[in-house]
Amino acid sequence: MNEEIGRQAIRKLEPGKLVIASHNPGKVREIAALLGPHGLDVLSAAELGLPEPDETGTTFIANAELKARAAADLSGFPALADDSGLCVDALGGEPGIFSARWAGPNKDFRDAMRLVEQNLERVGPDIGRDAHFICALSLAWPDGHIESFEGRVDGVLVWPPRGDRGFGYDPMFKPNGFDITFGEMDPEAKHRMSHRADAFAQLVAAVL
Known part of the structure; x- marks a missing residue:
């Protein structure tokens, strides 16, 4: 759990609608899929027609919280952002928070890889070729309360990319201890050990 985030005022998330921002x-x-067992009625920002805010963090x-x-605020429901x-x-931590921008306006991650x-x-x-994925999850309520969590998974990069599962940079990332990339891995296996699973496990323990 990220030590920067105050843990004194954890708020539990009640069953009901939750927006994935x-x-x-x-x-x-x-x-x-990670939220499936927790009895939440999940909606996406796209389904609700919510705009994508500029990621200025x-x-x-900071970007997840934004x-x-x-x-x-716009939906009136609790919202979870990643x-x-x-x-x-070797690239000084790049692409980092600019990972999506490296894919260009068409979000083509083949170009990004x-x-x-x-x-x-x-x-x-x-x-x-060492690399890691970071995932920050922030859960905000309409009254402004927010809880944030950060997960990580380490690995190495391969070339050419392998596999057509997952998304983003998954086909070029081989997590430590595995011989296959996230792009080749069964989604259920990835859900158990990814950076997002790490952050989500923290969130579940704290608010669900």
């Missing part, structure tokens, strides 16, 4: 279908599917948690607050990204050690690989090649052929 994302327009990314892959993220919505993963978060909805400088950290994953999106969660906006969706809760901000996540790929951090590559190619850009990561090209940047690694510029650094040098013998450079390390």
Whole structure:
């Protein structure tokens, strides 16, 4: 759990409607699957026609909180937002909070993965390929109360990308201890050990 976040005033989430503050279908599917056992009526920001706020934060948690607050305020329901990204050690942590922007206006993550690989090649052929995914989850209520959690999973990058499961950078990320990428992994297996699962386990323990 991120130590920056105050833990004194945990608020429990009651059964009812919950907005997933994302327009990314892959993220919505993963978060909805994780929420499945908890008796919540899940809606997406896209279903409700909510706009996507500008992500002006400088950290994953800041952007997650910005999106969660906006969706809760506009919908009148509690809202859960995710901000996540790929951090590559040899690139100084890039693309990081700009992971989605590296995919361009068409959100083409094949281009984003190619850009990561090209940047690694510029650094040098013998450079390390260690990387990690970060996921910040923020849960906001319409009255402004918010709880935030951050998860992480470490691994290495492969090239060319492998597998057509998951989304985003999953096909080029091989988590430590596994011989397959997130793009090759069964979704249920990924749900048990991903950065999002780590953050979600913290959220469940705290508010559900």
